[in-house]
Structures are given as C-alpha cells and as structure tokens.
Amino acid sequence: MTPDRAHPSLITFLSDYGHSDEFVGVCHGVIARRCPSARVIDLTHGIPRQDVRTGALVLRAALAYAPPCIHLAVVDPWVGAAGENLRRAVAVRAADDDRLLVGPDNGLLMLAAEGFGGVVEAVDIGHSRERLQPVSRTFHGRDIFAPVAAALAAGEDLAALGSPLPAGELHRLELPSARIIDGALVAHVLRRDHFGNLILDASPDLLGAAGAKPGGAVTVQHAGRAHSARYGATFADVAAGELVIYQDAERMIALAVNHGSAEELLEAARDDELIVRPQ
Amino acid sequence: MTPDRAHPSLITFLSDYGHSDEFVGVCHGVIARRCPSARVIDLTHGIPRQDVRTGALVLRAALAYAPPCIHLAVVDPWVGAAGENLRRAVAVRAADDDRLLVGPDNGLLMLAAEGFGGVVEAVDIGHSRERLQPVSRTFHGRDIFAPVAAALAAGEDLAALGSPLPAGELHRLELPSARIIDGALVAHVLRRDHFGNLILDASPDLLGAAGAKPGGAVTVQHAGRAHSARYGATFADVAAGELVIYQDAERMIALAVNHGSAEELLEAARDDELIVRPQ
C-alpha cells in the first residue's frame, strides 16, 4: 500500500479496555497472527468505559505525537443501547500522511481524522473478509477492528477490506464551542482528567482575547457562583487548595486546584458553561 | 528448533504481577538479555493474585487467538504455603503447532495445553542451566521462567533446558462439569470477572439442551432462591438491574446484571451450583 512509509507495519492502539482483563492482549495476539511483523504502540487503554468523547479527544492529542501509521481505536457503547447504526465498524484514510484509522463509527476517530486534513476514503468493515467468524456481539476489537488493522499493516489495500462509504455519512461528535461574549470568555467543560482537572474548549489565544494576562487574576463563574483563579503556568503558581487556570500540555485552557480537584470545587460537569473574566 | 515457525522468537506472557510494581518489566529485561530478538506480547498481568484457576481459564481463552509460539505464564501461590511440589517449574510442548508453555506445575498451563492437543513432552526446569542464580524464593518469574522462555525463543531445544518429566505427573486442575438433570441445566461458577459477571461451565449447546431459547425467560436457582433472567445476546437486552444469561465472547454461558453485578445479586461464589430452567 505504502511501501515507502517509514513505519510499514506500525499500529497505535487506544481503547477503554483497561488492564485488568485480557482484552488488550488478545487483540495483540490477533494482530501478531495476521501480521507477524506488525509492531503495536499502546497509546492508552485507560479511557473511561464507553466515554467516546474523551477517547476522541485523547486520540487526537496523542496522535499529534505519533508517527503516521495505522491507528486502531476502540471505545464502544458496546451493549448496543445506542442503536445499531452507532456500532458500524469503519476504516478511514485521512488526507495527511496517508494515516489510516480503524474503529467504530461513533465519532471516536473523527477529531483525529479532522486534525489530519479530514477523511478522504472510508469503508464499512462490518463484513470485512478479514473478520474473525463468528463475530461476537461484545468483542469487536478482537473480531473486526484488530484483524482489519493487522491486514492494513500487512499491506492490504483499504478498499479491499470493506464496502465503500461516503465520508459524509460518518458519525461526528457534537462539541461545544467557546467564544467571547461582552468581553468575557464563555467556555465549556470538554472533559475531566484523572486528577479532576477540567479541560475547556478554549485556546490560550481566546483567553487572551478576553483580556486575561498570564500571572493575572481572573474570575470563573459557574452555576451562579464566582471563583477567583490565577492565570498560572503550573499548579505550583497557586497555594494548595486554590484554583489555577492554565495552558495544559496539549495547549488547551484547563482548570486545576493545587493538591485538589477543580471538578469538585466548581461542581462542574461535562458541557457545563463557565464564564471567565479578568479581575 | 523450529526454523520454519512464523514467529521464531515471539513470547506471550500472562501473570498475576499487576502493573504497580516492576515485576513484569524485570522479566522483559531478562528476556531481552538472553534473546535480544525476542518479542513479548503481554496477554494480561491482571489475574487476581495467586488465582491459578482464573489464570488457567484466561490463558486458554487468550491463547486461542494468539499465534503458535512460546507461552510464558506465572500465577504462583509463591509463599510456598501449598507445599513444594506445587512449586515445581516446568516447560511443556503441546501436540498442536509446536506450542511451548513455560510456568509453574500447578495446573496453570494445562487447560491451554489440553486445548492444543495435550502435552507431548515435559521437562522440570527448576534446575535449568538457564536459571539465574542464586534463585530467589519469591521471584521465579525472573529467575527461572523468563530465562527458560527466552532460551526457547533463542532456539534452544526444550529437552536441553531441564530434566524429562512424564506428562502424566503434571498437576491438573479439578473443574466442575455442567450437565442436564431432569431436563434442567445444572451448572457451576467457573470464575467471576472484574465486572461481577459469573462465567459458568456450560456451553450454549448445553443450555439449549435444557430447553432455553434465545430471547426467552429462564429461572436461575441458587442457594434456595430463584431469580428470573432473560436469555439475551447482550446486557442491553434487559433493563438496568435485571439479570441476563448470555453467551460471552469466549462462547461460554455467563450471568450478568445490566449496570450491576450478578455475583452480588446471586451471592454466588466459585464452584457454586446453579440450576437453570426455561420458564
């Protein structure tokens, strides 16, 4: 497929499988069986269960640092509660660097794909010739996604692995969008991390456009309450228990409490609106 | 040894070491030192500590999807409480595909080996020339099992790595056995998983032989109490809090509670008997 790719058989792998069970290892075995020369980089398997949005955000952030190759990702509301059409299995090609992404058609792959110039080719792999039969109801990672990723690593052509699908039919995530209103930053909680930090949908540029200055004080309003925060560079710029607003390692604006949890202090949940103003 | 093997130096690795400590990484280091070309696939290191039966069941399930190669597994009641003869270290060859298994002689390897046609050659590796001396009392993974697996990956012959052992002397696990009695399925709990799902010793065929029909209702009796369950395809086939009996991804019959724990609902422990009847 791409004999000149620097990593002809490299696969990155992200999921919500965790490490308590053998799910990740079984997928590695399936890959090794189909493509003995494949190498797998585990990006993380610690995505909160069935949390497609966090998976999509983490995948986008992590792939920005990974070499162009085959990107396998599985975060799946797998009990089918969300309806069959969110369970469609797909493989897509992104415009940049010939990156190939394999996973469920529930939006998981799309933030990353858009970061790589968007999807230029998509196939439905639900009945791929590469699938392991009988396909189980609950472990598509093993039965569909890993075999297809391995076949791509072995040099199979994307188009040969399923039925063509218009890119416009792929499921996309609805994300909130921060903006400036009356001189204040109106942002939203995109996700929380394992420390209770809240990652917002705002860039440092947008926070600057609201008049906030690094080192300065801001007010963060949420649910009728106002909190003082410093616009710091790291947690250590505020005392223990105090709120800091900062640029995280992915260059997104985030809220943290030094030695504490911003999520608990603000009692803020996903998609909640926060208004940030310089003091 | 097998120059035509597709994976000449691939090792799968399963243990109860967890990921908090360096045990897994140290074994990887030992392997890389003895056989620089070896590749290791971690099946899982999340087997509950010293739970040999769960290790054996998970190993059998995972290896069904792994390529034929060297299979290292360590789940070890390592404080010696169970007596020295359960601590014997062995390496065995299975009949099918020249699979080699390395681990303690406590039954851990035997379900998988039987799935691959049974053991055709066995050696006691407790005093293998490959062992790292002095052999510690508590870390045989590092000092015996990993070095022997690496030597096999490097092409050493099994017979050269220890003393021959009659296959009949290997320790086997006693597992319960489901059957039909008076038209009802009498099954047992083989193990629980991390969600509190109960995996039974019954196949879908046996459940069908008891008259249960997919989509139908069954009664599950345990410890004098009767529970209603649906014979579903996934958790989502029942409401939250309700019991479902289903075929899991390894094609075993299992019990789950949607958004809950079958173990807690039924108060059932390993080896407990359950009687399943169509309603």
Place this chain on the structure above:
Amino acid sequence: MTPDRAHPSLITFLSDYGHSDEFVGVCHGVIARRCPSARVIDLTHGIPRQDVRTGALVLRAALAYAPPCIHLAVVDPWVGAAGENLRRAVAVRAADDDRLLVGPDNGLLMLAAEGFGGVVEAVDIGHSRERLQPVSRTFHGRDIFAPVAAALAAGEDLAALGSPLPAGELHRLELPSARIIDGALVAHVLRRDHFGNLILDASPDLLGAAGAKPGGAVTVQHAGRAHSARYGATFADVAAGELVIYQDAERMIALAVNHGSAEELLEAARDDELIVRPQ
C-alpha cells in the same frame, strides 16, 4: 555510537505516569517517530507520583536485570515547587557497558548509575536540539526526555545532544545508612512497596553481623515499641498476622506481615530508624 552493542536501539522506560492516561503512549509515539527501529521495554510506570527515591531504588533494582542500553526514567516533582535547578534535564553515560541514562537531574538516575560504575559523562539536555518545541511546562517526558532517548537509540552521540556538565554537579539522593551499634542492627526504612512491606537499608550480611540467624527470632524496636519477628525465607514461615524479617528478591532485608502490612503494624514511615536484635 556503539555499533557493536547487542541492543543498538533498545530503550528501557520507567516513570510515575501510571496507565490511566496517555502519557506513556505519547512518549512511545515520540520515540517511534524519531527512531523507527527503537524498541521500548516498560520497566514500570507505577512509581508513586513524584516519589523520586522509590523511583531511583526501583530503577537500580530493575536495571540489574536489563541489558545494557538506553535507560529512560521520569519521576519529576513537575510542578516546579522544588525549585528550577531540580528540574534540570540530563543524559549521562555510566562507566560500565556504555549504559546511557536519560531523565531529570533530581537523583532519580544516580543510584543506578553508581551501580554501573558511576557517571563518566554528563550533558544538560534542557535545550537539546532534539527537544520538541515549544517545550511544555509539565510534560518534559514527551518534549525533552523521550526525544533525547530516541536520538541516542538512533545512534546520535551523547555529547551532541546537550551542553557538557561536570558529573560532580549532578544531584544525588541522601540515603540513610544501616550500621551495627552495640551489637544491634540499626537500620532504616528505605521505602514501602504496594503490599505494605518495608524495605530496609540493610544487607543480609549486616543482619548476620548483628547475630541474627535464619530461622531464629529477632526483636524489632521502633518508636519505643518492641515487636517479635522470625528471620524467615518467605512470608509463609510465619502465621497470618505475624511479622517476618527476610531477604527480598533484590537481596535487601525487608519486613512483612503474612496476610497483612508491616507498615501498619509498625506504624513506620520512610527513614524511620528500626533496631533489630536476636532474641
């Protein structure tokens, strides 16, 4: 650099990143991008957060079993609270086997380096040409340490990756030192492990010099209280709930409670003094 090294592009990796987030996977991606042929062995990412001493002790123990190669380690009081000069990023060459260590200059690397004959060359890599810019404030593993380790794996010369640094300026850890006083062993708690076992700064030889005999009884004094312990080979040498003093798998003297926690029984913390006498 070392074309005759058995593992020209092998990297071992230890950190306190855990497995819940994508930090480890992102570093793997960065390495694969810079050096496609690099292989990474994860020693452990379960070092308690910011616990540099435990990281240093575990690194020394694990590297004793790893092949000579590039050793990446990141345990970083990364909020900068400890002052900028503890955040210096370094790469060093140890005397033995041409081992190269990459990580923060906070002592993390030094116990291992001293075990390999000490540091013979050191460079400050904080402004290495290999760093990913802009360098974030909180994720030097991704932006500095992983890229430099990967460049070394790709054959770059250590001296070309930063500014020379006198080895004597590297930060060293202060560790307590066990000794014999009036015929008793006066030892200290180096660290606790995940089971609540206490690892002391004493060797079996030193315990023997205090007159303790394997199998015999000793008294362990701490904070004015005296506890009886057996000098055993494994936990199983004492009854459940009882204290055992033993040689651990790294040949250090440790204290454990069979089916319990020595840390809780003794109420002992890091650096606490313990006096051990034969009964």
